Amino acid sequence: MTYAFKTNTNLFYSLKTKTMSHNNISFWVKSLPEHTAFNANAQTFDAQVHQHFDVVIIGAGFTGLWLAYYLNQAQPHWNIAIFEAQQVAYGASGRNGGWLSPHMPGIVSKMLKAGISQENIVFFQQQVTATIAEVRQVCQKENIDCDLHEGGLLTIAMNPAQATRLHKLKQHDHQFGYPQDEIEYLNQTQAQTHLNSNNVKAALLFKHGARIQPAKLAFGLRDCLRTRGVKIFENSPVTAFGKQHVQVQGQKVSANYVVSCTEGYSDALLKNRKIIPVNSSIITTEVLPEAFWQRFGWTQKYLLNDQSHQFFYAQRTRDDRIVFGGRGAPYQFNSVDAGHGHLDNATIAQLQHKLAAVFPEYPIAIAHAWKGSLGVTRDWCASVSLSPNTQVGHVYGFAGHGVAGTNLAARHMATKVLQQQSELERLPWNNFQNPTWETEPFRWIGIHSMYRMLGWADQIEYRKQQPQTTALASIAYKICGLN
Ligand SMILES: Cc1cc2nc3c(=O)[nH]c(=O)nc-3n(C[C@H](O)[C@H](O)[C@H](O)COP(=O)(O)OP(=O)(O)OC[C@H]3O[C@@H](n4cnc5c(N)ncnc54)[C@H](O)[C@@H]3O)c2cc1C
Structure with missing residues (x-):
């Protein structure tokens, strides 16, 4: 029609x-x-x-x-x-x-x-x-x-720059409405009791947050x-x-x-x-055995994300899968929406790569992948x-x-x-x-440049292992109004 x-x-x-x-x-x-x-x-x-x-x-x-x-x-x-x-x-x-x-x-x-x-x-x-x-x-x-399961939220840092941002996030959130006792900063040892992965360097534990289907x-x-x-x-x-x-x-x-x-x-x-459609993409694992959850200590069923610029977000489902999302395939020219959600192989591989960084040395099979459109002003x-x-x-x-x-x-x-x-x-x-x-093509160029720069910023921060956020990330946030 x-x-x-x-x-x-x-x-x-x-x-x-x-x-x-x-x-x-x-x-x-x-x-x-x-x-x-x-x-x-x-x-x-x-x-x-x-x-x-x-x-x-x-x-x-x-x-x-x-x-x-x-x-x-x-x-x-x-x-x-x-x-x-x-x-x-x-x-x-x-x-x-x-x-x-x-x-x-x-x-x-x-x-x-x-x-x-x-x-x-x-x-x-x-x-x-x-x-x-x-x-x-x-x-x-x-x-x-x-x-629905109210397990709170664990935000992890996977390098020193991310750990610095966790401190800032905690400060910011206290200033704008979170009571002191509802966010806890965890150093590496404490954080790894919640997520037992060598790549976890620190974390914030938010008391509130719930998983749903x-x-x-x-x-x-x-x-x-x-x-x-x-x-x-x-x-x-x-x-x-x-x-x-x-x-x-x-x-x-x-x-x-x-x-x-x-x-x-x-x-x-x-x-x-x-308002325009900006895509977010998700992969879901097969059901993971109890040995996996014990190995990584994800037993509390909190929501999980990280402080990278191209961040991931995840939940443990009721039937013991990981639903793991991120920002791949961000924007289609002329604000075309995500259609029926078909996700390209490159984005799936990108998300799998990130999943493997959080849960290293454990083979995880993927059951389903899709994308959807956020509404972004x-x-x-x-x-x-x-x-x-x-x-x-x-x-x-x-x-x-x-x-x-x-x-x-x-x-x-x-x-x-x-x-x-x-x-x-x-x-x-x-x-x-x-x-x-902006009108096209400036909108497409701006959004894609931002995501490209944020990806590079993450790579620089992993490589340098220094506590400062790279200037490239600040430029990217400014371009897209996220500063
Ligand atoms: C992949 C992904 C992951 C996300 N993860 C989270 C998360 O974990 N936590 C969180 O808080 N938020 C998350 N979000 C955002 C959250 O899902 C949305 O903000 C929320 O669902 C928006 O709901 P809505 O009803 O406003 O819009 P939608 O759910 O998009 O509904 C809009 C509806 O309008 C219909 N429609 C469009 N045009 C017309 C028309 N002309 N006539 C009639 N109907 C029309 C569409 O078909 C659609 O069903 C995520 C979004 C995506 C895409």
Whole structure:
């Protein structure tokens, strides 16, 4: 199906898209039975019947699902619909590393530059940390088993420069909202009691942080919403939207509120260069034996990452695999998204190489690999807004921190739609105005140069074994607005 609409005002967006079923976008989706991933209760959009809703949500990732959940909790009789271009969890929500991360989305220096007070950034951090418990409580209440395990987070240093950055990170995090007793610095001996690898030189242990199986969470929310009467129309791309309407399958559907939750896919619809898809890639190992976990001491099931510039992130799954992600294949020219997630061999090899550096001298077989699109703004800060005039809302820009962030943002957006006074209005992303990305080819050149330089910076730091961060990394961060 191809649609083409004219963009007349900034409230009216257009899109060309295709629909297609897919069950292979990630290990998370693939490992579930077909009927769980794509259940038989799927609703079909019928323009004759479905003409008006109280709220229409565009996109059935975590943001859209959580928003529908909290709105339905507050107003069970509201008629709420989610329109999803493909399937529930087709986007980043079905492909991520499953970190309910304790880290807030966004760059603190950018928030400060935008005039956000330190007090509100501290409030943000506290809210993100509290979100881990919120997700756990909803899962318990709604009987959603998503393998949630609160084991904290271990951030390792694999050379002296990374160890120096751990000290800085600890200082920074204390300044912006982490209580002293929630982050512990571990020297090499202490760190190796948590991860017994010669390549571990130091670590930070964060008390908070939880692992989930993200597709189980998304499908659990979907099933919960459907039993409560929320309509979720899959294979139903919104091709345009504006004040009190969306356009679906050539039909106009009216709604009191319209909220766009399309994250890394947003630019195809908004066409305003505010947010672009930047890929992250993941490999999953085969099930590893008990001897492996004992050998490396990864028994606490904490989340795991490192302080390299081209960092990795990992979790130990409920069935004893490692899910190991990183930044390979970062950006496709003209903001093309990650499609169905096919990952090239070079990126798989790159991730395997890094995995072997963390867990040396142990043969580890890979079972699955994929990629997905993060939604990244030019200043890497998220934004949550609802226009009081048009009642059109936008939520986007979580980059790599959306698993917890989307829950908090959805609760915030729900208070806006419900016109409730809320302290969540203090959150830095409230009506945050992001700059636009450069036009091509400068965007492609900038992002690829940044990743290339960060790779070189890591190599230099491994080679030199000195405590200073190389200047090359600082230049790269500056180019891409991460400084
Ligand atoms: C590989 C990878 C690893 C990650 N790891 C982590 C992690 O471990 N921890 C963490 O906190 N964050 C992580 N993230 C980020 C996190 O997954 C996202 O921030 C979060 O899932 C975003 O959710 P969302 O609902 O906003 O967007 P998405 O899940 O991307 O959902 C957007 C949905 O909108 C749909 N859509 C697009 N256009 C239209 C349209 N026109 N009409 C209707 N529907 C449309 C899409 O099909 C999609 O389903 C990772 C992301 C990736 C890609």
